[in-house]
Amino acid sequence: MSVDLSQFIPSFLEESFEGLELMESSLLDLEQGDDETINSIFRAAHSIKGGAGTFGFNNVTEFTHLVETLLDEMRDGRRKIEQDDVELLLDSVDCMRLLIESIRDETECETSKIIETSVLLEKTLAADGVEVSEAITINSSDTVESKTDDSSTWQISFIPEHHLVQTGNDPLLLFNALADVGEVTIVACAKDLPALNDIDAEEIYLSWNITLQSSAEEDDIKEVFEWVEDECELIITKEELSNGDLSIPELLTEPASLEEADSIVPTPTIEVPVQPTSSPSATNTDKPVSKAKTELGSIRVGVDKVDSLINLVGELVITQSMLSELGNDFDLSKVERLNSGLEQLLQNTKELQESVMRIRMLPISFAFNRFPRLVHDLSKKTGKEVELILKGEQTELDKTVMEQIGDPLVHLVRNAVDHGIESAEVRIANGKPKKGTIMLDAYHQGGSIVIEIKDDGGGIDREAVFNKALEKGIVDEKTVLTDAQTFDLLFEPGFSTAKEVSDISGRGVGMDVVKKNIQALGGRIQVISEPGKGSTFRVNLPLTLAILDGQLVQVGTETYIIPLITIVESLQPQKELINRVSGDMVLYRLREDNVPVIPIYQLFNIPCEFDNIENSLLVVVEADGQKIGLMVDDLLAQQQVVIKSLNDNYQQVDGISGATILGDGSVAMILDVPGIITMALAQAQLNQQNRSRLQPKITQSISEGVNS
Amino acid sequence: MDIQMLAEEVPVEGEYSLEGVDFITSGEQYLTFLLADEQYAVDILCVEEIRSWENPTRIPNSPCYIKGVINMRGIIVPIVDLRMKFNIGEAVYCETTVVIVLTVETEDKTRTIGFVVDAVSDVLNVEANEIKPAPVFGGCVPQSYLDGLVNVAEKVVTILNVKTLQAVEKHQIN
Numbered sequence: 001m002s003v004d005l006s007q008f009i010p011s012f013l014e015e016s017f018e019g020l021e022l023m024e025s026s027l028l029d030l031e032q033g034d035d036e037t038i039n040s041i042f043r044a045a046h047s048i049k050g051g052a053g054t055f056g057f058n059n060v061t062e063f064t065h066l067v068e069t070l071l072d073e074m075r076d077g078r079r080k081i082e083q084d085d086v087e088l089l090l091d092s093v094d095c096m097r098l099l100i101e102s103i104r105d106e107t108e109c110e111t112s113k114i115i116e117t118s119v120l121l122e123k124t125l126a127a128d129g130v131e132v133s134e135a136i137t138i139n140s141s142d143t144v145e146s147k148t149d150d151s152s153t154w155q156i157s158f159i160p161e162h163h164l165v166q167t168g169n170d171p172l173l174l175f176n177a178l179a180d181v182g183e184v185t186i187v188a189c190a191k192d193l194p195a196l197n198d199i200d201a202e203e204i205y206l207s208w209n210i211t212l213q214s215s216a217e218e219d220d221i222k223e224v225f226e227w228v229e230d231e232c233e234l235i236i237t238k239e240e241l242s243n244g245d246l247s248i249p250e251l252l253t254e255p256a257s258l259e260e261a262d263s264i265v266p267t268p269t270i271e272v273p274v275q276p277t278s279s280p281s282a283t284n285t286d287k288p289v290s291k292a293k294t295e296l297g298s299i300r301v302g303v304d305k306v307d308s309l310i311n312l313v314g315e316l317v318i319t320q321s322m323l324s325e326l327g328n329d330f331d332l333s334k335v336e337r338l339n340s341g342l343e344q345l346l347q348n349t350k351e352l353q354e355s356v357m358r359i360r361m362l363p364i365s366f367a368f369n370r371f372p373r374l375v376h377d378l379s380k381k382t383g384k385e386v387e388l389i390l391k392g393e394q395t396e397l398d399k400t401v402m403e404q405i406g407d408p409l410v411h412l413v414r415n416a417v418d419h420g421i422e423s424a425e426v427r428i429a430n431g432k433p434k435k436g437t438i439m440l441d442a443y444h445q446g447g448s449i450v451i452e453i454k455d456d457g458g459g460i461d462r463e464a465v466f467n468k469a470l471e472k473g474i475v476d477e478k479t480v481l482t483d484a485q486t487f488d489l490l491f492e493p494g495f496s497t498a499k500e501v502s503d504i505s506g507r508g509v510g511m512d513v514v515k516k517n518i519q520a521l522g523g524r525i526q527v528i529s530e531p532g533k534g535s536t537f538r539v540n541l542p543l544t545l546a547i548l549d550g551q552l553v554q555v556g557t558e559t560y561i562i563p564l565i566t567i568v569e570s571l572q573p574q575k576e577l578i579n580r581v582s583g584d585m586v587l588y589r590l591r592e593d594n595v596p597v598i599p600i601y602q603l604f605n606i607p608c609e610f611d612n613i614e615n616s617l618l619v620v621v622e623a624d625g626q627k628i629g630l631m632v633d634d635l636l637a638q639q640q641v642v643i644k645s646l647n648d649n650y651q652q653v654d655g656i657s658g659a660t661i662l663g664d665g666s667v668a669m670i671l672d673v674p675g676i677i678t679m680a681l682a683q684a685q686l687n688q689q690n691r692s693r694l695q696p697k698i699t700q701s702i703s704e705g706v707n708s
Numbered sequence: 709m710d711i712q713m714l715a716e717e718v719p720v721e722g723e724y725s726l727e728g729v730d731f732i733t734s735g736e737q738y739l740t741f742l743l744a745d746e747q748y749a750v751d752i753l754c755v756e757e758i759r760s761w762e763n764p765t766r767i768p769n770s771p772c773y774i775k776g777v778i779n780m781r782g783i784i785v786p787i788v789d790l791r792m793k794f795n796i797g798e799a800v801y802c803e804t805t806v807v808i809v810l811t812v813e814t815e816d817k818t819r820t821i822g823f824v825v826d827a828v829s830d831v832l833n834v835e836a837n838e839i840k841p842a843p844v845f846g847g848c849v850p851q852s853y854l855d856g857l858v859n860v861a862e863k864v865v866t867i868l869n870v871k872t873l874q875a876v877e878k879h880q881i882n
Contacts (some may be wrong), residue, residue: 234781557767604768646767649820650777653767661779667765 005055008168010052014298019044021369024093027086028372038081041089042071048096053177054169054227058250060099064115066121067092073125091117140286152238154214154221159207159233165204169228170633176209177224182214195238199358273592299399301359306424309355316348357547360400364442365393365449368556371413371440378417385424385435386417392442397449401541403457404521405451407515412537413438420457422534430532432456445540448523460529462486468495489528491515500644519652524674540674548643550660550670553619554635555600555609559668560632561641561660566673568620568627570635573613585684588629595620598680599631600671603655623674630676639663643670655679712758738832740809741825742866743790744797747865748825749832749858754870758818758828761801777860778807785809788873794848797826812874819874825875832865834858839867878882 012645026041045068052060067089073079095114102108116195156178160171179185187209194205214222218236225234294580323341326334368390379386397405421427421436428434439454462483469489481489487628489495493512518525521541529535550561551570569590578597587594597613641660646653657672737853738749738795757780764776764787777784787807792799807822839856 606766606768644782644784645779646784646786648817649784650767653770655768659777659784660766661782663783665779667777667779667784669765669768 003044004171005168005170008533009055009635010298012055013100013104016048018099019048019095020093020097024373025369027089027093028376030081030086035075038075040080040358042068042075045071048100048261050226054173056173056176056337057103059114060096061568063092063099063118064096066118067096070121078668085124088117090376092121102171150212152215154210154212154218155212155235155237156212156221157207157233158225158238159208160204160228161231162200162203162205163253164204164228164231167231169231171204171206171208171281174224174228175208178210178221180210181216181220181224182212184213185211186367187211257580258659266541291552299359299362309359311351312348312352312355316345316352320350321345325349334377339550353547353640358396360398361396362399362402364395364397364402364449365390365395367402367409368393368440368442370406370410374413375417375438382418383423384417384421386421387435389437391439395442395444395449397442397541401449401521402671405516405539405541408517408539409440409451409453411510411514412539413440416453416455416457416535416537422458426458449541451539451541452536454534454537456534459531459533459535460487460490460527461531470542483529485528487529490527491525520647533574548670548674549638550637550641551619552662552668553617553630554634554636555604555632558604558606559662559666560600561670562619562621562630563657563670563673564638566621566623568622570617570619573616573618575614581623586613588613590620590627590629593627595627595629596680597629597631601631603679603683605675621673623677626677628673628680630671641670716778717849733735734876736836737835738834738865739808740829740868741806742827743794743825746796747829747860747863748790749865749867749871750808750810750870751867752831754810754812756811759807759809759822761807761824780809780820780821780822783820785820785822787822787824791824791826794853796848799824810870810874812870814874821874823873824858831861834860834867842866 023041023044026037026044030037030041035586040260046533049061049064049068052058052064070079070085070089073083074085079085097352098110098114114590133208158171158174159314160169164171175186189207189209190205192207193199194206201203214221218238221236222229222234228234302681319341323338323345326338326341330338347703371390374389375386375388416438417436421438422430422432424434427436437456439452440451441450441454443450453649465486466475466481467514469492470477472492472495474492475491491511491514494513518539518541523539523541526538526540527535528538549564551564551567553560571590573588579587579589579594581587586598588595589595597618599616609620613631616631616633617635619635620627620629620630641662643658644660646656646659653669655672655676656669657675658668659667662668710833739752739755740747740749742748758844759780762778764778766776767774767786770776773789775787775789775827777786779785789799801824804827805824806828807824808828809820809822811820813819838858840858842851842854842857844851849866849868853868853872855869858865858867
């Protein structure tokens with residue numbers, strides 16, 4: 001009986017990619033050099049090698065073996081950690097990634113780079129005086145055949161425990177692996193075989209005696225059994241030595257994968273597949289497991305999160321049974337109990353929902369992890385010294401958002417290194433430290449997450465941007481642009497002010513894509529730049545894409561939803577606190593603040609019940625540090641709403657972030673508060689321009705009440 | 709009735725009637741509808757469903773012919789009044805006013821939009837060679853929306869291009 005190993009390949013791939021990431025980040029840290037780091041790199045490489053061996057991905061095993069040997073020498077202190085070696089190891093990590101990706105995509109990978117790197121690795125290994133204990137070539141089986149002269153005979157007794165196959169091990173694969181080491185003769189021993197009706201088809205009852213003719217050392221043979229040594233009785237004896245009392249070998253080490261997994265994630269984790277799959281035993285034997293593709297991802301979720309989910313489900317079940325018991329013989333005297341039961345149900349549902357949403361949240365370090373390497377490579381390529389500072393890596397973000405934001409961030413960081421940071425000479429001439437700094441920061445702000453990419457470079461040259469826009473015909477000479485508007489030009493397609501096109505950036509493709517991607521996620525990007533001091537790209541993203549707490553408001557016959565998180569307070573305006581300034585702007589005095597009042601009906605051109613500020617209600621909202629008062633007719637309920645995109649069948653609408661379906665089946669628009677502020681600003685500017693030509697309008701409907 | 713057996717009996721081409729059921733196996737089918745008293749048609753394969761008129765939720769600052777959005781089984785579907793868009797007849801909403809919901813797959817996604825028309829009339833069978841190019845003379849409907857004309861008895865039916873119908877013009881405030 002054989003277990004279909006292919007079902008474990010996705011987990012192998014996932015662990016390998018994690019291992020590679022760990023190797024990469026540790027290698028970058030290694031520059032300072034310490035034992036624990038090199039050990040963790042070694043362990044990661046070792047478990048990739050082991051896993052690849054189990055599944056028969058020989059090219060990965062062979063390549064990783066070289067890497068491992070080099071790492072081993074470093075670990076033992078036989079080799080000094082040189083910068084060149086670290087670079088070589090980083091390249092090797094790239095190669096391993098290529099190899100593993102090719103397994104995942106089931107494609108042939110490009111071998112030239114891998115061969116090149118492995119030749120380099122071998123050279124490095126050989127150049128050093130240290131004798132490499134094992135013969136290393138890309139094709140190990142050739143070696144074995146060529147050196148049969150000093151072969152010896154090994155007797156191996158392999159008595160697996162009954163449940164061996166259930167842990168994904170297959171004796172046949174082990175024997176095949178042994179056959180690679182040397183010539184084998186295998187005799188199966190069936191003395192433990194129970195009667196036919198006692199046989200459990202998923203257990204293994206056989207044991208084997210193996211005679212191996214090989215030049216290999218004992219360690220090499222043990223290595224074949226490395227993954228099963230906990231689950232079998234293994235006796236290896238050399239024929240020449242007449243002593244048969246060589247006992248079961250000591251366990252060499254704990255399987256490396258356990259330690260490695262612990263070092264990646266501090267809290268214990270379990271795997272929760274995103275898509276429901278049928279129970280593994282059903283897929284075990286009879287049908288081939290469908291090939292896992294990249295999009296079928298899984299999330300690692302902390303056990304604490306799962307535990308809290310289980311608790312909540314428990315409470316939900318209790319509430320349910322209470323309610324159903326209540327319903328058995330219901331009369332009016334029990335209304336109160338029904339109400340409290342429903343209340344409890346509401347609470348449970350809400351908490352459950354929050355917990356489920358939390359499962360999709362991952363710390364943003366998942367997206368940030370790739371940047372140290374990126375900046376390292378870029379600074380080498382551009383010859384600029386750049387230090388990368390990561391902040392707020394524990395900030396949690398929805399998995400979907402995280403996946404989508406990776407590429408735009410890479411682009412922005414790349415730009416910061418290439419365009420932002422000046423060359424060392426320029427920096428010194430400007431009295432700045434020689435080493436440039438790029439800071440990546442993530443933090444929560446209200447209902448959104450903010451990611452900042454900040455450099456201390458030369459800032460954006462406003463004039464160059466304007467001239468370029470002129471050249472492209474986007475603006476004409478008379479146009480007067482604010483800073484923000486100027487920087488917005490950077491996101492026009494095909495816009496680049498770089499004097500030279502380098503292979504890193506400057507072709508002008510990208511920034512428009514960056515903006516598009518961010519907008520597709522319902523986010524915004526903002527540029528702040530000070531000449532000589534540097535620039536900041538601030539990306540605002542919604543925390544989650546699905547659900548939002550909303551305040552329903554009524555304007556005329558329409559119902560709108562204001563995200564609860566943006567609301568500072570709602571109030572009934574008092575006449576004395578309404579002020580009219582600079583012609584037509586209405587301000588409301590909210591304690592110390594003067595809050596500009598924006599009538600929604602005017603902004604959206606809809607009829608409403610109260611066009612006078614005194615009779616309406618004011619919802620004070622805040623976005624981007626700006627408070628405004630939205631004039632509405634009435635406040636309705638507060639409820640959670642599921643966000644539906646207007647983009648799918650229509651297009652983005654200014655001032656609206658999406659729509660939702662209310663309890664009665666009707667559609668309501670969700671207000672985009674920052675968008676409304678931008679709109680109001682734009683309208684104010686337009687009014688100002690008109691006014692410079694026309695006489696100012698004396699009466700403004702909403703302020704009539706103030707003047708009379 | 710065994711559908712499989714029936715299907716085998718139906719000839720490959722031409723119209724065929726069996727127990728009062730019409731089988732049409734050639735040409736393209738179009739759904740015809742009325743705007744004022746003019747007949748128009750769209751490819752029937754694009755028609756998702758035909759709904760009665762209900763008041764949609766307005767989209768702020770949208771052109772007047774975009775009436776708003778409705779909830780169609782959890783999907784937000786915008787509603788375009790074709791009479792207002794093409795300036796044909798009067799946009800009154802009565803019992804026969806219906807919304808034809810059309811779905812078109814563009815490069816990477818499907819787009820569903822509802823169109824308000826005065827009434828739905830018939831299903832039309834048209835061979836490709838029966839469709840004649842529309843003459844380039846004025847008219848309310850821009851040329852890009854027209855796929856051609858078909859003569860049906862004494863009347864002329866205008867076939868509209870669903871893809872262009874679906875392309876929503878970018879609109880800005882002010």
